[in-house]
Amino acid sequence: MKALVLTKPGNLQIVEKEKPTPQQAEVLVKLKAAALNKRDQFIREGKYPNIQLDSILGSDGAGEVVEAGSSKEKKWVGKQVIINPNINWGDNDEVQSREYTILGMPTNGTFAEYVLVGADRLVEKPKHLSSEESAAFPLAGLTAYRACFHHGKISEGKNVLISGFGGGVAQFAFQFAKATGANVFVTSGSESKLEQALKMGASAAYNYKSKDWFKNSWQSKGGFDVVIDSAGGDQINDFIKVMKPSGRIVFYGATNGLPSSLDMYRMFWNQITLQGSTMGSDKEFIEMVKFVDKHKIKPIIGLVTPYENIVKALDEMAANRKTGKIVVKF
Amino acid sequence: MKALVLTKPGNLQIVEKEKPTPQQAEVLVKLKAAALNKRDQFIREGKYPNIQLDSILGSDGAGEVVEAGSSKEKKWVGKQVIINPNINWGDNDEVQSREYTILGMPTNGTFAEYVLVGADRLVEKPKHLSSEESAAFPLAGLTAYRACFHHGKISEGKNVLISGFGGGVAQFAFQFAKATGANVFVTSGSESKLEQALKMGASAAYNYKSKDWFKNSWQSKGGFDVVIDSAGGDQINDFIKVMKPSGRIVFYGATNGLPSSLDMYRMFWNQITLQGSTMGSDKEFIEMVKFVDKHKIKPIIGLVTPYENIVKALDEMAANRKTGKIVVKF
Numbered sequence: 001m002k003a004l005v006l007t008k009p010g011n012l013q014i015v016e017k018e019k020p021t022p023q024q025a026e027v028l029v030k031l032k033a034a035a036l037n038k039r040d041q042f043i044r045e046g047k048y049p050n051i052q053l054d055s056i057l058g059s060d061g062a063g064e065v066v067e068a069g070s071s072k073e074k075k076w077v078g079k080q081v082i083i084n085p086n087i088n089w090g091d092n093d094e095v096q097s098r099e100y101t102i103l104g105m106p107t108n109g110t111f112a113e114y115v116l117v118g119a120d121r122l123v124e125k126p127k128h129l130s131s132e133e134s135a136a137f138p139l140a141g142l143t144a145y146r147a148c149f150h151h152g153k154i155s156e157g158k159n160v161l162i163s164g165f166g167g168g169v170a171q172f173a174f175q176f177a178k179a180t181g182a183n184v185f186v187t188s189g190s191e192s193k194l195e196q197a198l199k200m201g202a203s204a205a206y207n208y209k210s211k212d213w214f215k216n217s218w219q220s221k222g223g224f225d226v227v228i229d230s231a232g233g234d235q236i237n238d239f240i241k242v243m244k245p246s247g248r249i250v251f252y253g254a255t256n257g258l259p260s261s262l263d264m265y266r267m268f269w270n271q272i273t274l275q276g277s278t279m280g281s282d283k284e285f286i287e288m289v290k291f292v293d294k295h296k297i298k299p300i301i302g303l304v305t306p307y308e309n310i311v312k313a314l315d316e317m318a319a320n321r322k323t324g325k326i327v328v329k330f
Numbered sequence: 331m332k333a334l335v336l337t338k339p340g341n342l343q344i345v346e347k348e349k350p351t352p353q354q355a356e357v358l359v360k361l362k363a364a365a366l367n368k369r370d371q372f373i374r375e376g377k378y379p380n381i382q383l384d385s386i387l388g389s390d391g392a393g394e395v396v397e398a399g400s401s402k403e404k405k406w407v408g409k410q411v412i413i414n415p416n417i418n419w420g421d422n423d424e425v426q427s428r429e430y431t432i433l434g435m436p437t438n439g440t441f442a443e444y445v446l447v448g449a450d451r452l453v454e455k456p457k458h459l460s461s462e463e464s465a466a467f468p469l470a471g472l473t474a475y476r477a478c479f480h481h482g483k484i485s486e487g488k489n490v491l492i493s494g495f496g497g498g499v500a501q502f503a504f505q506f507a508k509a510t511g512a513n514v515f516v517t518s519g520s521e522s523k524l525e526q527a528l529k530m531g532a533s534a535a536y537n538y539k540s541k542d543w544f545k546n547s548w549q550s551k552g553g554f555d556v557v558i559d560s561a562g563g564d565q566i567n568d569f570i571k572v573m574k575p576s577g578r579i580v581f582y583g584a585t586n587g588l589p590s591s592l593d594m595y596r597m598f599w600n601q602i603t604l605q606g607s608t609m610g611s612d613k614e615f616i617e618m619v620k621f622v623d624k625h626k627i628k629p630i631i632g633l634v635t636p637y638e639n640i641v642k643a644l645d646e647m648a649a650n651r652k653t654g655k656i657v658v659k660f
Contacts, residue, residue, distance in 0.1 A: 092576075094575075094576040094601070095575040095576035095600070095601050096575070096601075151601075232594045236592070236594075245424075245425040245426070246422075246424040246425035251594060251597075251598055252598055253598060254594040254595055254598065258591045258592055258593065258594055258595075259591065259592050259594075260590065260591065261588045261589065261590065261591075262566070262588055262589050262592050263588065264562045264566075264581060264584040264588055264589075264606065265584055265588075266606075267581075267604075267606035268581055268582055268583060268584065268606035268607060268608050269606070269608055270425070270606065271424070271425050271481075271605075271606050271607060271608060272605075272606050273603060273604070273605050273606075274597075274603070274604040274605075275601075275602075275603050275604075276594065276596075276597035276598035276599070276600065276601050276602045276603070277598060277601060278598050278599055278601060
């Protein structure tokens with residue numbers, strides 16, 4: 001089978017690998033689509049911990065179960081599935097175990113014609129989604145779901161600010177928050193992404209490149225109950241200024257680096273929460289797919305391209321020009 | 331009646347004031363004891379917002395109800411009470427309202443022979459406490475109670491680190507956490523305070539002046555579930571290092587100022603919470619006194635001195651030499 005591996009640091013290549021055989025409790029999934037994540041690019045660039053060469057990349061995938069490891073998994077054969085990319089989250093909903101990893105390096109991932117996964121990683125594909133659409137959800141959707149609900153406690157009527165609307169997680173967070181009936185606001189540095197957010201029902205959209213964007217947001221809307229962020233940096237202190245008392249700032253990344261201070265005075269007086277978040281539990285993965293099914297949510301897809309173009313597609317993602325997930329099709 | 335007021339910035343003086351008369355829903359309390367808080371000293375030093383001259387200072391008090399504003403409050407007359415220092419917390423347990431203030435500037439406080447308060451501010455003094463002991467609880471006890479339980483979610487078996495064991499809130503937090511069956515650890519810069527904490531049942535005590543104190547704490551104890559802090563500063567990043575995954579750092583002050591960075595990477599990967607906290611709701615005040623009664627908790631008292639010495643007593647508190655609350659007696 002064809003498989004995308006890191007042959008040496010920085011160098012990705014589609015190579016021939018042997019098709020794996022499922023053991024007990026495992027199934028073999030023939031992939032129909034796989035989606036790209038920043039994680040894949042971080043591994044390519046050597047910015048991820050414990051990189052192992054020659055493992056197959058890819059965390060997101062949807063396809064058909066074609067082989068079962070034992071009679072117990074037989075019921076899955078022929079089913080259209082989405083794959084939960086968690087490996088060893090563990091029993092505690094609050095936090096992943098120390099053995100936790102994500103599908104796609106070191107465990108062989110979804111950027112291949114076939115992938116071997118535990119049968120307990122499978123969720124049936126919702127009917128309203130194509131395989132390409134399904135493949136867009138796992139990693140980014142799970143991260144967004146946990147940030148929004150487990151940590152953000154977003155519910156109807158809350159004022160929610162999603163920063164950096166361009167990113168995959170940010171867009172799912174936007175859609176999930178909208179689906180609960182929250183008033184959703186966005187920031188972006190791109191006017192076209194701000195326009196897109198407004199078309200999708202954003203209550204307001206702010207360009208964070210304009211100085212004092214946060215002053216307007218504060219004055220016009222009375223403050224935010226929740227901010228969902230992955231940029232970090234000094235902007236964190238702007239968020240603290242525009243929170244309602246007892247507001248929650250949830251972040252799942254810090255792509256702009258660390259802040260040069262933290263306004264703890266305002267944080268304690270207004271009882272603000274600053275909450276780190278990452279991925280989500282197995283239980284949340286199942287809940288997320290149910291939520292997507294219930295609200296008939298479709299992902300924003302920026303590009304669908306044949307699997308053979310995957311290295312170019314990763315370049316495209318790294319260039320950060322597209323709104324929406326990038327998906328490869330087998 | 332005698333009353334302590336700020337006659338001009340920096341200058342406290344005991345003056346003669348007219349004894350107030352309660353109106354409907356109010357009672358007059360003849361104070362038996364009042365306790366000192368950093369807040370009083372901050373007001374004296376001009377470090378508190380919206381300072382008004384000539385208001386009577388003092389947030390903590392215990393005494394006897396001697397006069398009722400109407401027949402409805404009559405049942406309180408003759409009762410020994412502790413005064414809830416919250417004014418206008420509001421209906422939301424999550425956070426104080428915008429009208430929230432604390433007894434003692436601008437509203438006349440407890441550093442006087444009599445104080446006028448709403449009858450709904452009264453809680454009966456637990457029998458195991460003297461008036462001097464009761465007076466030590468309100469402001470610091472309420473702050474500690476909220477930090478420990480509402481925000482810290484401390485329960486039996488948790489590893490809890492109380493930083494800066496010298497302070498009043500820190501000591502109540504220590505006692506409350508111990509009473510729930512948590513494993514309680516402390517830091518202090520003073521060896522005598524560390525010894526006192528060990529005598530009171532601390533699982534371990536660390537001198538934060540010794541470089542790498544946090545490395546020892548991490549290695550020996552597997553990390554903390556909760557940190558209760560009021561110092562802030564760069565130490566926040568040491569705490570982030572010694573938290574268990576999904577641990578909670580709760581702070582109700584930042585006396586060392588703001589940190590020069592924040593380790594957001596470790597925070598999101600380990601799903602750490604950084605939580606600002608201040609005072610507590612009216613409901614929590616009642617719960618706190620019940621908790622103190624149930625567990626027969628006695629405050630650590632550093633000094634009891636006659637009311638006439640109150641300015642000297644504030645000097646003593648500001649010098650930070652004493653462990654325990656400083657109480658004046660009428």
